[in-house]
Amino acid sequence: MTQVERVEHPPWDGEPIIISVFGGKGGIGKSTLAFLIAWLxxxxxxxxxxxxxxxxxxxxxxxxxDLLEVDPSFDIATEEDPKKLAGLRRIRGYRFIVIDNAPHRDKKKLEASCDGDLIVVPLTLDHLEAKAIMSSLREIVIPSGRPYRVVINRVEANRKSKARRTHDSLDLVKIPVFKTHVRELAAHQDAGASGIPVTEGTNRTWERPAEDARNLVDELLAVLGQPDRVPRPRPAVVPKATTSARTSRKVTS
Ligand SMILES: Nc1ncnc2c1ncn2[C@@H]1O[C@H](COP(=O)(O)OP(=O)(O)OP(=O)(O)O)[C@@H](O)[C@H]1O
Ligand SMILES: [Mg+2]
Incomplete structure (x- = not known):
């Protein structure tokens, strides 16, 4: 697989679209998702x-x-001040602003950082984590009145059916959920350590996490009413020798 051709985007004139990643619990994959969403x-x-x-x-x-070994596709800022977080909508030049929130539930700060166009809430299947995430969904996300969507995150290979059941239960109580479930794959940790985003690696074991990320961001763009889709890497050109080997194969009947 070859890499996606990078385009230098001109500064955006209009209001930015703000996506806030929040979960109210530590270690559930907020930063990993926020980073991949921003990258794509x-x-x-x-x-x-x-x-x-x-x-x-x-x-x-x-x-x-800071650990990136490749040219970043996005800019970065750090901001904790609720007033400045609340003012992000006034920033010009960016089409998208993604916020990676801390695990705490500081209401003032969260009201500011979640006052955007979509709150993305990663939900893991671990019982205690899920309990904490669902309570912050009920206490902070839903009362904010802002659009939100849950992403079932870090799904281990042997828990796919549990993920489907959780998805169905959320549907039943009308909690919006992304169709894409993000799998638990060690490549996410390897990517973080190597400074290469999982969508940019040529390692075959990175294809599945990259596919999850692209599908998730395609859905996110659709939910936000954007016509764009994430560019896919062009498939590698099949070497000529392979083609002629195939055509010269004898047909036996
Ligand atoms: N889908 C995944 N598969 C495997 N490992 C993952 C996945 N998502 C995140 N991780 C790993 O889990 C750890 C915690 O992830 P991350 O830092 O994104 O969580 P967080 O919710 O931002 O945590 P904190 O609340 O401490 O900021 C990291 O080592 C990360 O590489
Ligand atoms: Mg984090």
Whole structure:
């Protein structure tokens, strides 16, 4: 697979679209998702990722950005001040702004950072984590009145049916859920450590996590009413020798 051709996007004139990743629980994959969403949106239009979790020095989106070994597709800023977070909509030049929130439930800050166009809530299948995430959904996300969508995240290979059942239960109570379930794959951790986003690797084990990320962001763009889709890498050209080997094969009947 070859890499996606990168386009330099002109500054965006209008209001930015704000996507806030929030879960009210630590270690559920918020920063990993926020980073991938920003990366892929950055291929579609000018994007700013705001790390609103400044206290976290390790494993946050700012650190993932600083460790990048490839040219970033988006810009980064850190901001904790609720007033400034609330003012992000006035920023010009960016088509998309993605906010990576801290795990805490500081209501004032969250009201500011979640006052956007879509709140993305990663939900894991771990019982205790899910309980905490659902309570922050009920206490903070739903009362905010802002559009939101749950993404079932970090689904282990042996828990696909549990993920489907959880999806059905959320449907039943009319909680919007992304069709894409993000799988638990070690490649996400390898990518973070290597400084290469999972969608940019040529390693075959990165194809599945990259596929999840692209499908998720395609859905996100559709939910936001945007006509764009995430660009896919062009398939590698089949070497000529393989083609002639195939055509010269003898037909036996
Ligand atoms: N889909 C996944 N598959 C495997 N590992 C993952 C996945 N998503 C995240 N991880 C790993 O889990 C760990 C925690 O992820 P991450 O930092 O994104 O969570 P977080 O919710 O932002 O945590 P915090 O609340 O501490 O900021 C990281 O090591 C990350 O690489
Ligand atoms: Mg984080």
């Amino acid at each position: 949106l950055g291929l579609v239009g000018r994007t700013l990722l705001v790390d609103a979790d400044e206290l976290q020095k390790e494993g946050g989106t700012k650190e993932l950005y």
